[in-house]
Amino acid sequence: MPVRRRTNGNSESVDNYLKAILSLGGPGEHRVTSTALAERLGVAPASITNMLQKLAGAMEPLVEYERHRGVKLSSAGKRRALEVVRHHRLIETFLYKVLDYPIEEVHDEAERLEHFISERFEERIAAKLGHPTIDPHGHFIPTMEGEMPAQASIVLTEVVDGGTFLIDSVDDRDAETLKALEAQGIKAGARLKVKRRTAAEGCLVSVGRSAKALDLSREMAGDIRIVPVGS
Amino acid sequence: MPVRRRTNGNSESVDNYLKAILSLGGPGEHRVTSTALAERLGVAPASITNMLQKLAGAMEPLVEYERHRGVKLSSAGKRRALEVVRHHRLIETFLYKVLDYPIEEVHDEAERLEHFISERFEERIAAKLGHPTIDPHGHFIPTMEGEMPAQASIVLTEVVDGGTFLIDSVDDRDAETLKALEAQGIKAGARLKVKRRTAAEGCLVSVGRSAKALDLSREMAGDIRIVPVGS
DNA sequence: TCGACGATTTAGGTATACCTAATAAGTAGG
DNA sequence: CCTACTTATTAGGTATACCTAAATCGTCGA
Incomplete structure (x- = not known):
């Protein structure tokens, strides 16, 4: 029962930064400002700068960052962000369809669990749901390969x-x-x-x-x- | 999407200390030594002492601790420990029965998720499983009220x-x-x-x-x- | 092009949960 | 009953992810 220390570059906190950058960057994936991130994540702008520097300076950088010019995701960062979004949306779908959650409670639970489920869990719930492509909110679920499905209607x-x-x-x-x-x-x-x-x-x-x-x-x-x- | 800071007294780490004390204390709930805990949790003895002092000194102490005399759970600590064990065993049962996990993979996943599921999740999977009292390993699942069922056969x-x-x-x-x-x-x-x-x-x-x-x-x-x- | 002002970054500090090394406290043998 | 040895605790240090306050950067208007 050893205490599990999550390794840098894969923590809950990092996940949330990546998701925020993905969503604020929009489909054009344009650069996102520190202020926007600070607001979205509810932390002080100084903390954002700190984290971005760390993410950009890692061995496998998760973001591309230039002082005073905002950030965008690196390809590794985008892959991870989409994986977290996939987890989130699969979990929401699962809670709603399999566990009969009231729709309003689905988001908060998914927000917590998305960081901790294994590949196996992801695979099993996807299978149970018949590999769905949209979640109960009408959002597309990124594929296992880390790609957002074409925006079909x-x-x-x-x-x-x-x-x-x-x-x-x-x-x-x-x-x-x-x-x-x-x-x-x-x-x-x-x-x-x-x-x-x-x-x-x-x-x-x-x-x-x-x-x-x-x-x-x-x-x-x-x-x-x-x-x-x-x- | 604000970053969620888990408040002291309810963290993953604390949960693991409480579970370890519960299990090492045995049915007699006798005092557990720092060394035993250090070994079980895979951390240095000094870290154990530190954590125990914090848990004992909290506003609602989770353990009863005396220098050089080991620890036992307080009633609040025991309640929390049993809740975590309940989570663990329910999740294991759920993974095995509903998600068709191979039995060997059930433990590690449960070990991670047990700290993060909500009361609602607990309640929903318990309902889905028909409120089971034993897990796939033959261990009893503590009740919702935080009691270990009588050791029936x-x-x-x-x-x-x-x-x-x-x-x-x-x-x-x-x-x-x-x-x-x-x-x-x-x-x-x-x-x-x-x-x-x-x-x-x-x-x-x-x-x-x-x-x-x-x-x-x-x-x-x-x-x-x-x-x-x-x- | 020079400020001014807002956005951003740096500097220095907090809490958590670890660590190692040094010290102290119990315990058992002679 | 005192030393030797094992166990536990204190002291001091690390990394993460935050914080506030104090610089600094960049842009936009006069």
Whole structure:
């Protein structure tokens, strides 16, 4: 029962820095400022500088860092960050689908466990879930090879919990419904926020900058394809 | 995504000290020496002294410690230790039964995760498993209330993996078999080591101080009740 | 192009959980 | 009952990941 000292470059803390840089860097992976990281991680800017210098100076650097010019992930850093994100999203999916967690509790648990599960655990829950590609929030799960799947669209019914999306397409099985939906702002290109699922398996959404909630039936939701936006 | 600093008195390290004291103290909960702890935990004796002083001096002390006289758990310490053991054994059972882990990999994963799961996770996996009372190694799982179940006997078939037991009783459905078993040392009071399960659902055991393995069929194993010994 | 001001970095400090080496306290033999 | 030896404790030091306060860098407007 020896005390397990996690080795540098693979700690909980480092993981969180990498995830933050990944998510703040956006799809373009542009440089991220110390201040943005400080805010996101809830630590003092000075601590950020310190950690970045260490990460950049490691034998296998996890970030590319230049004084006063922000950071971006190195390829090793990106690999690790995506692995942690994969863990997070697989765990969320697992907690929700296998352990019947209430959706609101899924995030915090995953946030803690993502740092400590083994490759085997990852592999086993992925298998149990049939190697899913999106989590209950509608986010894509990075592959085992450490790649984010191409940003394909997903059906609105696959999203369980709140999040912001862009509407990709609305199937036109019924021109009347289509027109009605469009009248409420539901059309390709519009911004859509998922509030929550309803008992009848439909979901409550809001569109554009409007705060008004629309209650979509299961069939209507099934006709709408969306793309995740932001983290 | 703020960095989570675990507060003193609830850390991974503290958990491991408490578990070690619980297990080294035995059922009599006698005082445990620094040296024994140092060996078990793989840290220097000086580090043990340090930690014990801190644990004993906390606002809610987790151990009772006197210089040069060893430690024992306080009631708060015992509660926490048993909770960690409960986590460990539930996780092992879960990995084995739900995630189909190979039995040899169950321990290490549980050893890491036991410190980080929430009450909810504990509750959900316990429910999923039907609130089990013994783990795949034949050890009792402490209750949610933090009590070790009375040391009842279990059927040999419930044990999946190696471990040492005392034979509690051998059912005498068939006097011939009973006699044959007894001839091999399998009788109430004898010490029995479970080597491993066999493909035919029986198991390989050794009895007493003998190293020779006996291959028991499923029916024979089903007639033997055992009690766990040691940790 | 010169400040001023905000962003960033350096310097110096804290707590945790380890370590080694030196000291002190118990224990057992003569 | 006192020394020798083993066990435990104190003293002083390391690395990690934070902190605050005090420089310094960079850019943007006059």
